Amino acid sequence: MRVLVSDNLGEIGIQMFQEEEGIEVDVKTGLPPEELKSIIGDYDGLVIRSATKVTEDLLEAATRLKVVGRAGIGLDNVDIPAATKRGIVVMNTPGGNVVTTAEHAISLMLALTRNIPRGTSSLKAGQWDKKKLQGREIYNKVLGVVGFGKIGSIVADRARGLRMRVIVYDPYVTPEQIEKAGFESASLEELYQKADYITVHVPKMKETMGLLNKDAFAQMKDGVMVINCARGGIVNEADLYDAITSGKVARAALDVFETEPPGATPLIELEEVICTPHLGASTREAQTNVAVAVADQIIQYLKTGTIINAVNVPSVTGELLKKLSPFLTLGNRMGCLQAQLCNEPLKEVVIEYTGDFQELDMSPVSTEILKGLLTPMIQDEVNSVNAPVIAKERGIKVTETTNAGSEDYLNLMTVRIVTTETTNMVSGAIFGQYEPRVVKINKFRLEMIPEGHSAIIHNLDKPGAIGSIGSTLGNHDINIAQMQVGQDEDGEHNIIFLRTDTPIPDDVVEELRNLPLIKTVTPLEL
Numbered sequence: 389m390r391v392l393v394s395d396n397l398g399e400i401g402i403q404m405f406q407e408e409e410g411i412e413v414d415v416k417t418g419l420p421p422e423e424l425k426s427i428i429g430d431y432d433g434l435v436i437r438s439a440t441k442v443t444e445d446l447l448e449a450a451t452r453l454k455v456v457g458r459a460g461i462g463l464d465n466v467d468i469p470a471a472t473k474r475g476i477v478v479m480n481t482p483g484g485n486v487v488t489t490a491e492h493a494i495s496l497m498l499a500l501t502r503n504i505p506r507g508t509s510s511l512k513a514g515q516w517d518k519k520k521l522q523g524r525e526i527y528n529k530v531l532g533v534v535g536f537g538k539i540g541s542i543v544a545d546r547a548r549g550l551r552m553r554v555i556v557y558d559p560y561v562t563p564e565q566i567e568k569a570g571f572e573s574a575s576l577e578e579l580y581q582k583a584d585y586i587t588v589h590v591p592k593m594k595e596t597m598g599l600l601n602k603d604a605f606a607q608m609k610d611g612v613m614v615i616n617c618a619r620g621g622i623v624n625e626a627d628l629y630d631a632i633t634s635g636k637v638a639r640a641a642l643d644v645f646e647t648e649p650p651g652a653t654p655l656i657e658l659e660e661v662i663c664t665p666h667l668g669a670s671t672r673e674a675q676t677n678v679a680v681a682v683a684d685q686i687i688q689y690l691k692t693g694t695i696i697n698a699v700n701v702p703s704v705t706g707e708l709l710k711k712l713s714p715f716l717t718l719g720n721r722m723g724c725l726q727a728q729l730c731n732e733p734l735k736e737v738v739i740e741y742t743g744d745f746q747e748l749d750m751s752p753v754s755t756e757i758l759k760g761l762l763t764p765m766i767q768d769e770v771n772s773v774n775a776p777v778i779a780k781e782r783g784i785k786v787t788e789t790t791n792a793g794s795e796d797y798l799n800l801m802t803v804r805i806v807t808t809e810t811t812n813m814v815s816g817a818i819f820g821q822y823e824p825r826v827v828k829i830n831k832f833r834l835e836m837i838p839e840g841h842s843a844i845i846h847n848l849d850k851p852g853a854i855g856s857i858g859s860t861l862g863n864h865d866i867n868i869a870q871m872q873v874g875q876d877e878d879g880e881h882n883i884i885f886l887r888t889d890t891p892i893p894d895d896v897v898e899e900l901r902n903l904p905l906i907k908t909v910t911p912l913e914l
């Protein structure tokens with residue numbers, strides 16, 4: 389497995405890759421997009437921070453890539469839908485840099501209020517601007533925190549320690565939760581009207597781009613100060629420039645920019661603006677945390693399939709993986725069996741878990757069923773990341789239900805598929821601890837080991853039918869490894885499941901089909 393680190397990663401993370409048997413790591417930072425594209429096809433894993441842009445164009449060349457790991461939080465530089473479509477897991481390391489980033493927001497607020505950058509540069513230029521650089525206290529001032537997630541809540545807590553009055557707006561956190569944490573919950577309008585300082589801590593998304601714009605500034609107090617340590621563009625830069633030059637906003641502190649690096653823009657050149665080059669997460673502690681986390685997560689995924697902190701696929705911890713492992717195998721085989729039993733356009737897949745599944749997150753098994761089902765049907769490479777997306781793209785409705793009781797089995801999985809022509813049902817269970825069995829195909833009960841070269845034969849339940857199958861295969865030197873006969877409820881028909889040591893060639897399948905008591909023969913590869 390080869391891993392490429394394309395942005396600066398803490399040395400400890402690189403060492404972890406180097407020390408891992410079976411993993412080779414290359415560090416190539418600051419590559420122009422075309423150069424990165426020319427080498428990405430050689431790698432199974434990619435480690436990034438905010439500089440590398442993981443675009444659809446790059447992913448097109450990433451034929452081997454299995455995982456993108458972001459040493460940090462924001463994933464706005466990754467085309468997540470494009471990665472998902474290609475079956476690439478995208479993971480970040482939430483939590484590792486949140487204290488550091490919150491401390492940076494607080495540092496910027498204090499530096500802004502007390503003119504620290506301007507004091508430094510004027511003193512270095514030989515001046516002593518005491519009067520001009522008078523600041524103000526933050527004590528008892530109102531801080532409006534927009535976004536009460538991991539970083540916003542730490543900023544609120546630190547500001548409380550500085551004896552500020554903190555008000556919070558976050559539409560996805562209940563007022564009770566905000567109040568329980570000891571802060572005042574506010575609407576966005578109230579926050580704009582009351583705050584002396586506004587700091588944003590929301591992700592960059594369609595809904596948050598330009599959140600602080602012309603209309604928002606118009607609602608704010610005169611002389612408000614604005615801090616953006618989240619993402620460029622959440623505070624609209626052109627509108628901020630106008631709000632500062634018109635005197636509405638007194639000052640602003642920016643760590644992030646609409647384009648990075650931004651160059652010398654009119655906004656940055658304003659005396660009222662202080663800025664840092666996306667330093668929010670840049671401390672030794674945070675970079676150690678995120679480097680260790682990303683290296684650990686990527687190693688675990690590449691070596692064991694354990695998924696931690698992925699944003700485009702459910703997490704599967706080692707423990708869950710162990711518990712689910714037999715069901716994953718069974719699910720894949722059941723999907724694969726269904727695909728071969730009815731190869732007509734799929735409309736719907738209904739997955740039912742009956743029995744002792746209540747405590748388990750079965751979504752990875754459902755994905756594995758879809759993977760098994762879609763793989764024989766389509767050309768594209770289907771995997772456990774993109775199977776649900778491919779199903780959705782093809783207009784296949786997928787539903788999953790979990791029920792408590794099963795009459796005959798401790799755990800029963802049923803996959804019902806609805807095609808344009810028919811409905812087909814397959815049920816499976818785990819025997820003992822690990823043995824997958826298909827136990828029902830529509831009305832037929834059986835106990836079939838779903839693996840290898842197999843065939844399903846429908847025949848009339850009359851003497852000689854089974855013998856004729858055995859002799860036909862024998863005549864062609866095909867050894868039967870397992871044979872199971874299930875009887876239809878009407879007693880007239882049988883379903884025969886055969887497992888053979890070698891595949892049954894097409895001409896032999898045809899010969900079987902022509903036997904007098906045989907109705908259908910479906911060869912299977914499971």
Ligand SMILES: NC(=O)C1=CN([C@@H]2O[C@H](COP(=O)(O)OP(=O)(O)OC[C@H]3O[C@@H](n4cnc5c(N)ncnc54)[C@H](O)[C@@H]3O)[C@@H](O)[C@H]2O)C=CC1
Nearest residue numbers: 461462489535536537538539558560590591617618668669
């Ligand atoms: N400057 C830097 O170096 C760093 C910047 N960041 C940025 O900070 C952002 C926040 O990080 P975390 O706090 O860890 O994320 P988080 O996911 O814990 O919190 C985000 C919060 O924003 C809230 N939110 C979403 N839409 C909102 C809206 N329209 N209005 C108000 N609130 C809204 C969510 O409910 C959530 O509580 C990241 O997405 C990243 O872009 C993160 C780390 C370092």
Ligand SMILES: O=C(O)C(=O)COP(=O)(O)O
Nearest residue numbers: 437438439460461462669
């Ligand atoms: O973690 C984040 O979201 C950050 O913005 C940190 O960015 P960086 O890793 O310092 O380029």
